[in-house]
Amino acid sequence: MDLGTVMLMLAVGSFLFGxxxxxxxxxxxxPEEIPYWIAAKxxxxxxxxxxxxxxxxxxxxxxxxDILILAGCAYEIWAVRILMGHSVKxxxxxxxxxxxxxxxxxxxxxxxxxxxGYIFLLQSILYFxxxxxxxxxxxxxxxxRLILGISYFSTGAVFLTSSVVxxxxxxxxxxRKSAVxxxxxxxxxxxxxxxxxxxxxxxxxxxxxxxxxxxxNLKKSEIRFQNxxxxxxxxxxxxxxxxxxxxxxxxxASMLGYTVEEMIGRTYVSFIPESHTDVYNxxxxxxxxxxxxVYECCLMKKDGEKNWFLISAKAIFDxxxxxxxxxxVLTNINERKxxxxxxxxxxxxxxxLSNKDSLTGIANRRCFDATLEQEYSNLKQSNxxxxxxxxxxxxxxxxxDYYGHVMGDExxxxxxxxxxxxxxCSADLAARYGGEEFACILPDTDINYAVKIAERIKQYIxxxxxxxxxxxxxxxxxxxxxxxxxxxxxxxxxxxLWPLRIN
Numbered sequence: 001m002d003l004g005t006v007m008l009m010l011a012v013g014s015f016l017f018g019x020x021x022x023x024x025x026x027x028x029x030x031p032e033e034i035p036y037w038i039a040a041k042x043x044x045x046x047x048x049x050x051x052x053x054x055x056x057x058x059x060x061x062x063x064x065x066d067i068l069i070l071a072g073c074a075y076e077i078w079a080v081r082i083l084m085g086h087s088v089k090x091x092x093x094x095x096x097x098x099x100x101x102x103x104x105x106x107x108x109x110x111x112x113x114x115x116x117g118y119i120f121l122l123q124s125i126l127y128f129x130x131x132x133x134x135x136x137x138x139x140x141x142x143x144x145r146l147i148l149g150i151s152y153f154s155t156g157a158v159f160l161t162s163s164v165v166x167x168x169x170x171x172x173x174x175x176r177k178s179a180v181x182x183x184x185x186x187x188x189x190x191x192x193x194x195x196x197x198x199x200x201x202x203x204x205x206x207x208x209x210x211x212x213x214x215x216x217n218l219k220k221s222e223i224r225f226q227n228x229x230x231x232x233x234x235x236x237x238x239x240x241x242x243x244x245x246x247x248x249x250x251x252x253a254s255m256l257g258y259t260v261e262e263m264i265g266r267t268y269v270s271f272i273p274e275s276h277t278d279v280y281n282x283x284x285x286x287x288x289x290x291x292x293x294v295y296e297c298c299l300m301k302k303d304g305e306k307n308w309f310l311i312s313a314k315a316i317f318d319x320x321x322x323x324x325x326x327x328x329v330l331t332n333i334n335e336r337k338x339x340x341x342x343x344x345x346x347x348x349x350x351x352x353l354s355n356k357d358s359l360t361g362i363a364n365r366r367c368f369d370a371t372l373e374q375e376y377s378n379l380k381q382s383n384x385x386x387x388x389x390x391x392x393x394x395x396x397x398x399x400x401d402y403y404g405h406v407m408g409d410e411x412x413x414x415x416x417x418x419x420x421x422x423x424x425c426s427a428d429l430a431a432r433y434g435g436e437e438f439a440c441i442l443p444d445t446d447i448n449y450a451v452k453i454a455e456r457i458k459q460y461i462x463x464x465x466x467x468x469x470x471x472x473x474x475x476x477x478x479x480x481x482x483x484x485x486x487x488x489x490x491x492x493x494x495x496x497l498w499p500l501r502i503n
Contacts, residue, residue: 008048008049008052011045011046011048011049011052012045014041014042014044014045014048014072015041015042015045035078035079035082035088036075036076036078036079036082036088036093037075037076037079039072039075040072040073040074040075040076040078040079041072042072043068043069043071043072043075044068044069044072044073044076045072046065046068047064047065047066047067047068047069047071047072048065048069050062050064050065050068051065051069063104063105063107063108066104066107066119067100067101067104069123070100070103070104070119070122070123070126071096071097071100073123073126073127074093074096074097074100074126075093076130077126077129077130077133078092078093080130080133080134080148080152081130081133084133084134084145103122104119104122106118107119113166113167114166114167116162116166117162117163117164117165117166117167118163118167120159120160120162120163120166121159121160121163121167123156123159124156124157124158124159124160124163125156126156127152127153127155127156127159128152128153128156128160130149130152131149131150131151131152131153131154131155131156132149132153133149134146134148134149134152135149135150135153233251234251234329234330234331235248235249235251235252235255235256235309235329235330235331235332236248236249236251236252236327236328236329236330237252237268237327237328237330238325238326238327238328239268239325239326239327239328240324240325241322241323241324241325242267243267243268243269243284243325243326244265244266244267244268245263245264245265245266245267245268246264246325247264248260248263248264252330255301255307255330255332256271256299256300256301256302256307257301257302257303258302268280271299271300272297272298272299272300273298273300273306275298276297276298279295279297280297283295283297283311283313286313286315287313287315287323287326288315288323289315290315290317290323291315292312292313292314292315293312293313294310294311294312294313295310295311295313296308296309296310296311296333296337297309297311299330307332307334308332308333308334308336308337308338309330309331309332309333309334310330310331310333311328311329311330311331312328312329312330312331313326313327313328314326314327314328354366355367355370357416357431357432359409359412359413359416359432360412360413360415360416360417360432361413361416361417361420362416362419362420362430362431362432362438363429363430363431363432364431364432365431365432365433365434367429367431368429368431368433368439368441371429371431371441372388372441375441375443376486376488378443379486379487379488380488382444383487383488384443384444384487385444385445385446385485385486385487386441386442386443386444386445386485386486386487387441387442387445387446387447387449387450387483387484387485388439388440388441388442388450388483388484388485388486389439389440389442389450389453389454389457389481389482389483390433390437390438390439390481390482390483391415391419391437391438391439391440391454391457391479391480391481392436392437392438392479392480393411393412393415393436393437393477393478393479394471394473394474394477394478394479394480395468395470395471395472395473396408396411396435396436398468398470398471399411399468399470399471399477401470402469402470411466411477412432412436414464414466415438415461415464415477415479416430416432416438418457418460418461418464419438419440419457421460422453422456422457422460423440423442423453425442427443427444428440428441428442428443428445429441440453440457445485446485447483447484447485450483450485451483454481454483457479457481458479458481461477461478461479462476462478464476464477
């Protein structure tokens with residue numbers, strides 16, 4: 001086999017090897033396991049191809065080929081080092097490339113065959129380095145690393161021998177046609193085959209070890225996660241894309257009165273009361289859009305009792321962005337929620353009491369003033385009308401003096417009952433204005449209808465037939481009425497809204 005054929009085989013083999021590594025890298029959609037390896041093979045392939053076309057004299061093509069081959073050897077050193085579990089300093093490839101270029105350019109000024117000896121010497125150093133690194137470690141008698149180290153060391157020895165022949169025995173042989181120049185590419189081709197196969201085996205070995213380590217770490221993580229989940233005081237639920245329960249910890253099952261086995265496979269919505277299904281639907285829509293949320297919701301226990309939970313939900317998606325389900329952490333807030341609801345009820349009752357007249361059960365003066373101010377402000381937007389009825393019990397002081405305060409209070413209660421009965425619209429308000437005075441606020445009511453309501457109140461008071469011997473106008477309790485209807489005007493203030501007294 002002639003020299004040219006060997007160089008061509010070396011170039012094609014390196015190209016194919018680099019292509020194989022590239023396909024392996026991108027098909028697995030992950031970073032290459034041995035950095036610099038692909039670059040090393042491509043550089044060596046291009047350099048060998050250029051030497052296949054080199055001329056007898058020193059030419060730019062030959063210099064470029066030497067640079068590429070030396071750079072490929074340097075990159076292969078880094079690949080071996082990383083394969084053995086060591087690191088390479090960032091940016092070192094730049095300084096190495098500059099050094100190789102400068103060292104190769106020096107050979108321009110050398111005559112043949114000193115130039116060849118010089119290049120061979122550089123190559124021998126680059127082969128000795130990984131060989132010494134590999135042989136300097138103890139890997140066992142039949143270790144692949146040991147065989148790889150011997151291969152590199154042997155190739156380095158061949159290049160060193162060739163360098164010595166070129167530098168010191170130039171007249172002994174016709175060097176260009178001697179076996180030296182045939183041995184070098186053949187040795188390179190052999191190292192290509194042997195080292196390539198061994199490095200692939202080592203890469204697979206390293207990959208298998210990484211997979212085993214990842215599986216081991218994953219198992220540890222699963223155990224750790226399981227321990228955390230099972231000892232957590234919160235409840236934990238995991239749902240699939242249809243919100244069926246795929247995981248529930250013991251604490252969650254216990255809080256709802258189930259076993260874990262009973263909960264697995266059930267739909268989440270089966271635990272939601274009908275009154276909270278809108279909350280469930282809204283939270284499911286958020287999760288499917290990828291939005292995490294924290295919300296409060298009731299869940300039904302096995303015995304039908306409702307329990308409140310604070311739920312922190314996180315959506316789960318696969319690598320393609322498809323919704324896979326949800327992970328939820330649930331904290332029992334039932335006692336706190338009951339306390340909050342009781343407090344809200346007490347506040348509501350206090351608000352009612354603060355706005356209610358304790359004697360008659362209708363609104364008090366405070367509520368009347370606030371409602372009147374609000375309704376009058378609303379007229380500015382609605383451009384409607386507002387009617388007010390004022391009611392004053394006639395000769396009520398004389399009634400109290402003659403019949404006593406107990407009977408007087410009873411009389412006021414009956415009058416309040418009449419107002420409550422006659423004011424039936426939810427927007428209207430009947431109030432005790434003070435003492436024996438009462439008032440009604442009638443939003444969106446004109447003067448004619450307001451007068452009709454006042455006449456109806458007057459009629460019902462008359463039908464009560466409450467005896468009043470000290471009245472100057474009737475033998476029964478009567479009342480005087482005043483009615484007014486207004487529209488909003490920035491010049492008119494609330495004190496000017498009071499109607500005139502009408503007997």
